[in-house]
Amino acid sequence: MVKKVVPEKDLKTFTKTNELNLFFENTLKDAVDFIERNQLYDVALWKNFVDIFRVQDDGRGDWYVTWRSEFWGKMMRGGSMVTRYTGNEEIYEILENSVRDILSAEDEFGRISGYRPREQFNFWDLWGRKYVLLGLMYFMEISKDDELNEQIIASMCRQADYIIARIGADKLDIRRCAKHWEGLNSCSILEPIVRLYRLTGNKKYFEFAEYIISTGFILSDNLIELAYNNVSPHDFPVVKAYEMMSCFEGLLQFYYITGIDKYKTALINFGKNIINTEFSIIGCSGCTHELFDHTAIKQTQIGYRGIVQETCVTVTWMKFASQLLELTGVSDYADRIEQSFYNAYLGAFNTNRIIHNDKQKKADLNTFSTVLPFDSYSPLVASTRGRATGGYNVLENNSYYGCCACIGSAGAGVIPEIALLNKKNGIVINYYEKGHINSVTPNGSALKLNIDTAYPYNGTVKFSLELEQSEEFEICFRIPSWCDGANVTYKGQTQAVDAGYANLKAIWNNADEITLELPMKVKRILPPEGAVNRDVFAAYTYGPLVLAADKRVTDPDAVLEVVCDDNGFVDAKVVDCPEIKEVHICFEVPLKSGKTARLIDYASAGKTWDDASRLAAWIRIK
Ligand SMILES: [Zn+2]
Structure with missing residues (x-):
């Protein structure tokens, strides 16, 4: 393999700033405060997550075969991103203590794994180990302690070396180290392996990264080749959205250390195809479970009762798009991050602190009630929030947590990183x-x-x-x-x-x-060409905000014949909305009947998580 001669910064159109020294007062402050209060300050939660690596019970073989080992690293990554922005000393200390705690959970073999050695390299083991490595790496970016950093690097090398000794071209096939998604989840360990190469310069990490790239990420095809050939993600043989983007995040890091143009083309094609075919009005992907499924045309489907628009997908997209923005300098990526942030992402905040009560929890009466800071799935057509806990898993102390709750903080962490870029x-x-x-x-x-x-709002x-x-x-x-x-x-x-x-x-x-x-007007948006029920639905936006019908003020199942001009603009006025205390902005729109209706910002809609605030982003026009 040709090693790159071009310095990494010259491969990027824009570059992020190392030292973040900025402050925003409105939605970002609310988001960060909420995340700190409801998650990052929770010392017991950090400890619970580390305990997963002490008991190593995640590969026991019943339904309990879990992805719990992703929780710590995911939350540490997001927590470090947020703390890099806030500089909050108290949180920093909590994160540092938790890093020391997890380093002490390394077992005698040099592993930090949720699985015992005899059950390892299966299910979500490598996926969880990936997150341990990433959590440690993101903490290192804010760490003030060189000695601790040395300990972290030494531990990460032991963790990686254990894996590399057993997985590779003439050893275990990494794609067979999982029973899900043809090994796509396992292959996403590429990102921390490339980062470890960058930290250490040790060529065995480079070679292992090369090996993962050579697999093409799945058993039955090569996703890098498919992306290079401009195939849309929903036509790939495996379509799990979040895991796939995680693999391409690793590919981007690999591009930066090799400068191989083919990978850049594959990455840009992949990013563009997500925007063109997999992007919903609220800025997420997946209208069937958590899958790339040609979201653009499916977002107006009715009758599907399953989960849609996973928060892990929203946040992973925001992170990936921020990296494509750096790479390409194309403003569309920043527009899409904004669309995701103000709609899907802020909508997923559990601001009313609802204790979730889904089927899984009812079946497990010994489980402690938990307030999760983030909801996992966001409605597009009329439905409710809080329908299920994504990645639900019971912890050692009988409380529970979920994948989307763990990833949430990284979304807020993306915004200060892209607020100002250098060129x-x-x-x-x-x-x-x-x-x-x-x-x-x-x-x-x-x-x-x-x-x-x-x-x-203006x-x-x-x-x-x-x-x-x-x-x-x-x-x-x-x-x-x-x-x-x-x-x-x-x-x-x-x-x-x-x-x-x-x-x-x-x-x-x-x-x-x-x-x-930047003139903002309420505007009607029709579903894209080819969308199902294209003539049945419309959405209404105001600047970057999607507006929603929320049952507390407007029936989300009703037909709303909103009066628009030829360009789709609506003569709307801002009005009070005393029924909904959390509302940010409410518009009164004129109807053809001569009456009016009220629409509110999507992020504030549905926050009771029950039928009382049933909501719709796509609203019936007939
Ligand atoms: Zn999730």
Whole structure:
């Protein structure tokens, strides 16, 4: 294999900032506060997750054959991402203690696994080990203790070496180290293996990564070749959305250490095909279970009673898209992250702290009640939230947890990472909430952007610059694709700007001001070409927000004949919604009958998790 000669940063169009020094006041603050209070501060929960590796009971062979060993690493990854942003010292200490705790759970063989040696390399074992490695790696990015980092690397090498000694080309086939998804879940260990190579420079990790790549991720075909040949993910032989994206996250890391163009093409094709064929109005994939299933045309299906739109898929997509944004510099990825964040993601927050009571829990009366911070599945057509706990598993102390609850924090962690990106000769601004961003100019002098706005509820965004000294550079502002008629005012002039990046090159001075006008209007969106029930449903959006019918104010099963102009715009007005305390924005829309109806932001809809707040994003028009 040819080793790359191009430095990693030159393979990226944009680069993330190492030191995050920024703060946002509105939805991101609410999200982060909620995650900290309801999850990251929970010392007992961290301990419960580590206990899984002490008892190693996950491969016992009954239904209890589990993925519990993913919980710790998933939550540590998201917790580290959030803490990198907040700098919360108390949480940092909790994370550090938990890292020390899990290092002490390494067994005599150098494994941190939920499975005993005789049951290992089956079911979700490698998947769980992947998350242990990733959790440790993400913690290292915020760690202040070099000695601890050395211990972490030594442990990770022992963990990886144990695996590499037993799995490989002339050993156990990694794709057979699972009974699910043709080994796709196991192959996703690629990402931490590549990262371990980067940390250590040890070529055996590179060779093991090469081996995983050579498998093509599944037994019956080669997913990298299929993506390279521009096959849509729903036409792959295995279609599990979250596990597949996890494998491609690893492929992206492998591209960065090899620079092989073929992988870049495969990654870009894969990302574009998700957007074009697997993306719903709320910014998630999967209308059949947790699968890529041509979501774009299935999102308006009726009569399917199963789970749809998994939160693990939403968050993994946001992470993957943030990496494709860095790679390509294409603003569409940032638009899609925004769409996922404001709709599917924030909608999944269990803000009313409902104790879930699904079938599984009823069958297990000895299980403790638990408030999970995130819901697992999000409705598109009329249904309720809180329908099932994704990845439900009972812990050693008889409480329970789920996969989506563990992954949630990483979603909030993506936003500060992409809010400001660096590019050659300038900076790129992707996120518009009220707050401030500290950075540096291309010449290295201090730069602060103060942002004043009510976004996402209003499209006027005012920036003021604090600069150490005047300097010529570019500031790129993301102009979202939902926006028509945007303009930007700076240096006393106003100019129209199209969707994409508006690239303002100027000599910037201290106290310069820039105003973006991103007009927001309620707009009717029809299902895409080829969608089932295409003529039955419409959705309504306002800027990046999807609006919903929530039974507390509007029957989500009713036909709503909303009056629209020829371009689909609705003459809506913002009104109060005293019935729903958690509402962020409520519109009164005119109906053809002469009456009106109220629609609220999707993220606030359905929060009682029962029929009282049944909701729909796709609303019947006939
Ligand atoms: Zn999940």
